[in-house]
Amino acid sequence: MRWAGKDILGIQELSIAEIQLILDTTGSFKEVSTREIKKVPTLRGKTVINLFFEPSTRTRTSFEIAAKRLSADTINISTSSSSVVKGETLIDTAKNLEAMKPDCIVIRHPASGAPHLLARLMDVPVINAGDGAHEHPTQALLDLFTVREKVGRLAGLKVAIVGDILHSRVARSNIHGFTKMGAEVHLAGPPTMKPAAVERLGVHWHRSLAEVIPEADVIMMLRIQLERQEGGFFPTLREYSRLFGLNVDILKPAKPGVLIMHPGPINRGVEISPEVADGPFSVILDQVTNGVAVRMALLYLLVGGEKEADRSSL
Amino acid sequence: MRLKGKETVMDGEEIERALVRITHEMLERNKGVKDLVLIGIRTGGVYLAERIRTKIEQIEKFKVPFGIIDITLYRDDFAMGLPQPLVGKTEIPFSLRDKKVILVDDVLYTGRTVRAAMDALIDFGRPKFIQLAVLIDRGHRELPIQADYVGKKVITAPQDDVMVSFHEVGNPDRVVIQEKIT
Numbered sequence: 101m102r103w104a105g106k107d108i109l110g111i112q113e114l115s116i117a118e119i120q121l122i123l124d125t126t127g128s129f130k131e132v133s134t135r136e137i138k139k140v141p142t143l144r145g146k147t148v149i150n151l152f153f154e155p156s157t158r159t160r161t162s163f164e165i166a167a168k169r170l171s172a173d174t175i176n177i178s179t180s181s182s183s184v185v186k187g188e189t190l191i192d193t194a195k196n197l198e199a200m201k202p203d204c205i206v207i208r209h210p211a212s213g214a215p216h217l218l219a220r221l222m223d224v225p226v227i228n229a230g231d232g233a234h235e236h237p238t239q240a241l242l243d244l245f246t247v248r249e250k251v252g253r254l255a256g257l258k259v260a261i262v263g264d265i266l267h268s269r270v271a272r273s274n275i276h277g278f279t280k281m282g283a284e285v286h287l288a289g290p291p292t293m294k295p296a297a298v299e300r301l302g303v304h305w306h307r308s309l310a311e312v313i314p315e316a317d318v319i320m321m322l323r324i325q326l327e328r329q330e331g332g333f334f335p336t337l338r339e340y341s342r343l344f345g346l347n348v349d350i351l352k353p354a355k356p357g358v359l360i361m362h363p364g365p366i367n368r369g370v371e372i373s374p375e376v377a378d379g380p381f382s383v384i385l386d387q388v389t390n391g392v393a394v395r396m397a398l399l400y401l402l403v404g405g406e407k408e409a410d411r412s413s414l
Numbered sequence: 415m416r417l418k419g420k421e422t423v424m425d426g427e428e429i430e431r432a433l434v435r436i437t438h439e440m441l442e443r444n445k446g447v448k449d450l451v452l453i454g455i456r457t458g459g460v461y462l463a464e465r466i467r468t469k470i471e472q473i474e475k476f477k478v479p480f481g482i483i484d485i486t487l488y489r490d491d492f493a494m495g496l497p498q499p500l501v502g503k504t505e506i507p508f509s510l511r512d513k514k515v516i517l518v519d520d521v522l523y524t525g526r527t528v529r530a531a532m533d534a535l536i537d538f539g540r541p542k543f544i545q546l547a548v549l550i551d552r553g554h555r556e557l558p559i560q561a562d563y564v565g566k567k568v569i570t571a572p573q574d575d576v577m578v579s580f581h582e583v584g585n586p587d588r589v590v591i592q593e594k595i596t
Contacts, residue, residue: 102500128484128501136509137537140487170487400487400501 103401110235111276130393143172146203166395225402240273255282260312263322347373426587432565437469458520481506488530511539525559
């Protein structure tokens with residue numbers, strides 16, 4: 101199949117075939133980062149704007165490296181350095197940026213749906229790099245790729261996602277992604293962090309971490325957003341860590357080849373212990389490496405040509 | 415689009431003979447297998463490079479390193495709103511620094527694929543030199559590129575299709591020219 105979409109706004113909108121194409125394309129791009137010269141001329145002359153209205157190191161850097169490895173020019177705009185601080189609306193920002201003729205906009209925004217608004221307003225491809233508590237599609241794609249790469253398949257796997265499900269765009273995108281690809285998703289976390297009627301998404305809810313450990317092929321720990329503690333979602337970090345923190349002891353009944361994942365940044369000693377985060381089952385740094393390859397694949401698919409290849413002309 | 419005037423220009427036996435000759439030419443010209451590396455251009459070039467590698471092994475009792483290159487990311491028409499090709503994997507698990515690289519493809523036409531492949535190869539290290547082996551040279555070059563080893567030169571019109579089929583994918587070994595009528 102060939103890529104036909106204009107934007108990447110969420111995993112919910114992607115078909116199984118589209119996800120498959122992205123993952124297959126990612127496999128090809130991963131090799132580029134292992135070369136002596138980690139750069140290909142594919143997007144030479146193209147401009148990618150990273151528009152970040154929320155702090156981010158990992159995702160923004162990953163997008164920037166991905167674009168640069170494809171030889172695109174990148175411009176980084178963050179809230180503090182943009183006209184947003186002068187009162188400009190997102191719509192005006194978008195129209196002004198489009199007038200400068202970029203080839204792709206990558207946006208992170210605290211408001212759910214902001215990338216969708218931008219995509220409707222602009223002719224250039226828009227990639228959602230995280231919008232509020234809604235979706236983080238590129239994180240889910242790199243997670244899917246990492247699991248497929250390590251296990252060899254996605255269908256039939258049992259994936260546990262643990263922690264603050266309610267506020268997590270990573271969890272939401274991964275629920276859509278893994279269930280679409282035929283995996284069984286199990287969620288665990290404090291009841292105060294359980295989204296209402298989450299079972300409608302085809303997932304299973306558990307009240308304790310210990311319940312999900314023995315059966316899981318993949319355990320994905322979510323970052324506890326420390327500011328949430330003030331919101332009264334759980335009494336203390338210590339209690340959260342005792343009930344939902346992943347450590348060597350609680351992992352004892354886990355399957356031998358279980359994969360431990362975390363989207364980062366990690367609160368060591370809170371949601372995951374250092375021994376587990378750096379342990380033999382952890383694929384946390386593989387996730388980061390694969391993030392660059394996934395984003396290269398997406399930029400290639402979105403910014404590249406549109407029709408069927410005709411190699412005979414070469 | 416209709417096709418007419420189908421003509422077989424090489425059958426399995428002729429392809430085999432050409433590859434035997436090319437293999438001996440390579441060994442003679444490079445004085446053996448020292449530092450020799452074969453790189454097949456995806457897809458047809460890969461099958462041919464593998465066959466040449468087997469022949470070299472039969473003659474020299476040595477398996478020369480072998481790699482696969484996908485030129486998609488180096489195409490010079492990518493930014494022109496042209497087709498978006500699927501990206502295949504490049505598999506060169508060794509450095510090409512100071513190696514005698516023989517690039518293998520099935521058909522040499524405009525020369526743009528070979529240019530893209532050479533650009534890609536140089537990103538894997540600076541080879542001592544690059545030579546080019548092709549099964550068919552059909553002419554119509556758009557770049558100053560010439561093959562060092564040629565199975566057969568054929569005269570074609572620009573609108574012709576040159577199709578090479580391989581037994582590796584379940585088809586008889588054959589080179590066919592078809593005249594395209596649009």
